[in-house]
Amino acid sequence: MIVDFFGRTPFFNEATVSKTNEQTPANSADETTLNPNSHQGMEARVRQAVARLFSPEIAKVAELENLGGHASLRIYWRVTLPATDPDTGQLLDPARGEFTRMAMVLPMSGDPFASDEGTSEGDAAITELPFINMQRYLRKIDLPVGDIDRVDMDLGVLLLEDLGQQTFEDRILAVGGDEDAFMGLYREAIDLLIDFQLAVLNSAGDRALTEDCIGFGRKFDRGLLRWELDHYLEWGLDARLSGDEAARVDARRADLSAAFDTIVDALLAAPQTLVLRDYQSRNLMYKDGWQLIDFQDALMGSCVYDLVALLRDSYIELRGDQVDALLGYYIAQGARAELPWCADEDAVVSTFHLQTVQRKLKDAGRFINIDRVKGDPSFLPYYDASIRYVFEALSKCSVGEELSEILADIEPSWPRG
Secondary structure, three states, X not given: OOOOOOXXXXXXXXXXXXXXXXXXXXXXXOOOOOOOOOHHHHXXXXXXXXXHHOOHHHHHHOEEEEEEOOOOOOEEEEEEXXXXXXXXXXXXXXXXXXXXXXXXXXOOOOOOOOOOOOOOOOOOOOOOOHHHXXXXXXXXOOOOEOOEEEEEOOOOEEEXXXXXXXXXXXXXXHOOOOHHHHHHHHHHHHHHHHHHHHHHHHHHHOHHHHHHOHHHHXXXXXXXXXXXXXXXXXXXXXXXXXXXXXXXXXXXXXXXHHHHHHHHHHHHHOOEEEEOOOOOOOOEEEOOOEEEOOOOOOEEEEOOHHHHHHHOOOOOOOOHHHHHHHHHHHHHHHHHXXXXXXXXXXXXXXXXXXXXXXXXXXXXXXXXXXXXXXXOHHHHHHHHHHHHHHHHHHOOOOOHHHHHHHHHHHOOOOOOO
């Protein structure tokens, strides 16, 4: 039996989608027999939510497009509304004058608060869907996030403002070889990151605001940082290698663990702030300026975590000189904005490279995990790029020599020559 997202009365049998609202469109697929997580089951749920926000007749004729979830537990659907109300023939006048919505569809089994990301043992108890909680906080500190038009927890559907189809990645790919345009876009993303970090600092004095925000009750503690590094060991190495390669991993396991502890110690000693956790090219949308998405896993972490996510993106591989220039831009602009950690340039640079090692080893392990566990090999092409990022970062770390030597011995994708 499943309970709803606030632990209230059960709403859906795991094997079926039932008609829970009298406004359910009459021409929906047979909801009494559908698996709620199947394509048809999700479509039925989305149409029920649209019926509640608009009308059953509008829900019947609305066009739905399944956009998938990119290995996420959440699946997204684009809803296109008709220009006129089928019942009255009158022109629709939807919110913001927009005829599309984005439906976030949650899984109807297991833990409704489950995340694709790891969590720490000391995290605050979750009593509200993190996406809703974080959207409210970000809106209150004047960060650009889309509207939430309707929440139907019994259906597991949120109807959101449609932020369009143009991601930061799309804009970057569109500039081709125009270096000035390329770097200009990254400076825009860094400016938004600085705005976010400054707004977080300025909100610190508002106790009610910060206590309401789930992100401040979660953190990258020692256990979570080590769990992510061990995720690479478990999936990037142990699950992938056999024979002599696996034997070499076993021989260096204790050395690797000690090197991981050194990195974790340094990251825990760095200045901490609220981080969005996945501030990268596919999670920035352009609609009248840059808009943040995928912020539900926000937590406390190192001051450069989001900068690493942006500049050491799995999907767009920046050259080393580009990374150095943009890191310098962040430090200079952050200092002007009076971000306290930007007063120590050397510390920011050092932490950036250490955080790159931790983040990209985790990513490498995750890509194998997604392939082996979820049957999705689409992230495998990004494995080698993640390892190259680690190689480059360790070459610039004061504590990187030992880990670099270990990985050169046990990681088949380690750059050679």
